[in-house]
Structure formats: structure tokens, C-alpha cells
Amino acid sequence: MAKKRGPDLLHRWEGNPILTIEDIPFRCNTVFNGSPVKIDDEYLILLRVEGQQGYSLLALARGDDGYHFEVDPEPVMMPAKTGPFATYESSGLEDPRVTFLDETYYVLYTAASPYGSRIVIAKTKNFKTYKRIGIISEPGNKDGVLFPEKINGRYARLDRPLGSFNSGCIWISYSDDLIHWGHHSPLIEPRPGYWDADRIGASAPPIKTDQGWLEIYHGFKMTSSGPIYRMGTVLMELENPGRVIARCDEAILSPRMDYERVGDVNNVVFACGAIVEPDKQVKIYYGGADTSLCVATVDLNKLIEETLI
Numbered sequence: 001m002a003k004k005r006g007p008d009l010l011h012r013w014e015g016n017p018i019l020t021i022e023d024i025p026f027r028c029n030t031v032f033n034g035s036p037v038k039i040d041d042e043y044l045i046l047l048r049v050e051g052q053q054g055y056s057l058l059a060l061a062r063g064d065d066g067y068h069f070e071v072d073p074e075p076v077m078m079p080a081k082t083g084p085f086a087t088y089e090s091s092g093l094e095d096p097r098v099t100f101l102d103e104t105y106y107v108l109y110t111a112a113s114p115y116g117s118r119i120v121i122a123k124t125k126n127f128k129t130y131k132r133i134g135i136i137s138e139p140g141n142k143d144g145v146l147f148p149e150k151i152n153g154r155y156a157r158l159d160r161p162l163g164s165f166n167s168g169c170i171w172i173s174y175s176d177d178l179i180h181w182g183h184h185s186p187l188i189e190p191r192p193g194y195w196d197a198d199r200i201g202a203s204a205p206p207i208k209t210d211q212g213w214l215e216i217y218h219g220f221k222m223t224s225s226g227p228i229y230r231m232g233t234v235l236m237e238l239e240n241p242g243r244v245i246a247r248c249d250e251a252i253l254s255p256r257m258d259y260e261r262v263g264d265v266n267n268v269v270f271a272c273g274a275i276v277e278p279d280k281q282v283k284i285y286y287g288g289a290d291t292s293l294c295v296a297t298v299d300l301n302k303l304i305e306e307t308l309i
């Protein structure tokens with residue numbers, strides 16, 4: 001008998017969600033989007049946790065198999081109360097993305113405030129102490145992800161400045177020092193008629209593969225009952241990632257399970273990072289309905305193949 005194909009390319013872990021507020025040792029409203037790293041055999045996930053006040057902060061989860069996690073007793077990053085970052089973080093720290101580069105873990109997160117979203121870069125070596133090093137975008141920008149290596153001698157990142165009609169494209173930019181960014185150019189845009197018709201943004205830090213840089217991004221399509229957030233992929237040239245090799249037609253994951261369908265924001269799957277295991281299985285960590293953290297897996301070659309179709 002032919003093997004039954006599921007509706008999604010990604011395979012959800014049967015034990016999803018991996019984290020809910022029941023797993024957070026301090027009182028909070030919700031836990032959702034998180035960015036993973038694997039250091040030796042330990043998995044860490046930098047999590048977005050929304051407090052009861054309504055703004056988000058960052059917490060840290062630790063585990064040894066990629067599926068079971070414990071969360072540290074205290075948040076690891078709170079919105080700055082004083083200094084140059086405070087003005088732009090008064091409504092919280094959102095959607096961290098972690099990249100290992102130059103022996104350092106860099107965290108790009110969205111600083112939220114009445115001035116609009118801005119991208120901040122911070123760094124850590126131990127995930128206990130974090131040093132903010134710069135505000136690297138104008139207001140109206142978010143979804144910043146840093147490439148894990150320099151490209152032709154310059155740092156590179158993707159982000160999503162808001163464009164006309166509250167929509168926006170994914171852009172690429174370059175920098176010599178991680179603080180001052182330029183050479184901005186659009187990479188991909190929303191596609192009318194598709195699952196990513198109305199808004200898109202970078203999700204995971206780009207993954208280097210033999211065939212190019214693989215970006216797992218998110219997109220939404222507006223419906224009469226609100227947006228549906230899905231995940232997809234785009235492949236960029238290794239030497240010049242501003243050039244797209246291929247983009248998936250089909251979403252790789254759509255909200256279908258109750259924990260993706262129903263929550264603080266319904267119908268959302270939203271990734272902030274992935275781990276590529278030595279056997280090329282990819283674990284993609286994603287928020288479900290802005291109310292839990294989940295994981296789904298897929299073979300890296302399959303992900304690339306489906307992008308190239």
C-alpha cells in the first residue's frame with residue numbers, strides 16, 4: 001500500500017507542544033516563538049515569553065534531546081529601563097533569533113515601543129549575560145536574522161521593513177561592523193494569490209547548504225477571519241545571497257492542529273530558528289498560535305528539493 005502523504009512537508013513531533021506556560025517557572029501570559037542552538041550535546045532555546053503586563057521578555061530553555069526542555073527560573077533579558085535602548089523597548093523584546101558567528105552568539109530581536117518596531121543586536125557567550133551592541137534598524141522593521149558567516153568580507157542580514165499598505169518584503173543588507181548597515185536591497189516580496197500573499201518575513205537564521213543559503217521564512221494570507229501564518233523556504237546564492245535561486249510554491253507547514261489553530265492569535269505557525277543535526281534532519285522550532293512552542297522535523301535534502309521544484 002502506498003505510504004500516506006500528510007498535508008504538510010514537515011513532520012510535527014507527536015509530543016507537541018514542547019513548552020506551554022505550565023513549563024514557565026514564573027508567572028506569565030504566554031510562551032511562544034523561540035530560537036534554538038545546540039552546544040555540544042545541549043540544546044538551548046531563547047524564548048519569547050509575554051508577561052502578565054502584556055509586554056514580552058526573553059527566557060532560556062535547556063534540554064538534552066531537542067524535545068524535552070526545562071526553563072531557567074528567571075528571565076534572561078528584560079526590556080531596558082534606562083540608557084539608549086530603553087526608549088525603544090518599552091513595549092517589550094520580541095522574536096529573538098540566535099546566530100553563532102566569530103565564536104560569539106549574536107541575538108537579533110525586535111524591540112517594540114510606541115515609536116514602532118526596531119531591530120536590536122545583542123551578544124552573549126554563555127546565555128547568562130547579554131550585552132546589547134546596537135539598534136540596527138529604523139522604526140517599522142523586524143524579523144532580523146544574521147547570516148552565520150561573513151560573505152565576501154561583510155556581515156549580512158535579512159529583515160523586513162514595512163512597505164506600502166502595511167505589507168513588506170524581505171530585504172538583505174550588509175555591514176562591516178554589525179552596527180552600521182547599508183547596501184540594502186529587496187530579496188523577495190509577497191505573492192498575490194499564494195499562501196504568502198499579504199506579508200512575509202525572515203524566520204530562521206539562514207542555513208548554509210551545498211546548494212545555497214536556505215532561508216525558512218513566514219508568510220501570511222489574509223482571510224475574512226484574519227491572517228493565516230504559514231512557513232516556506234527560499235534558496236539564495238552562496239556567494240551573492242541577494243540573488244534568489246528558488247522559492248517554494250507550497251507552504252511547508254500550515255496551522256492544522258488545535259495548538260496551532262487556537263490561542264492568543266489563532267492560525268499561526270511562526271519559526272525563529274532550526275537545528276541541523278549531523279544526519280541532516282532539521283528540527284524547526286516554532287510558536288503555535290502565539291501560545292506554545294512546538295517542533296517539527298524534515299530532512300534537509302527534502303527541504304531543498306521541494307524548494308527547487
Ligand code: BMA
Pocket residue numbers: 033094095229265268270287290
Ligand atoms: C508577528 C510577530 C510574531 C507573531 C505573529 C503572529 O508579527 O509579532 O511574534 O507570532 O505576528 O501573531
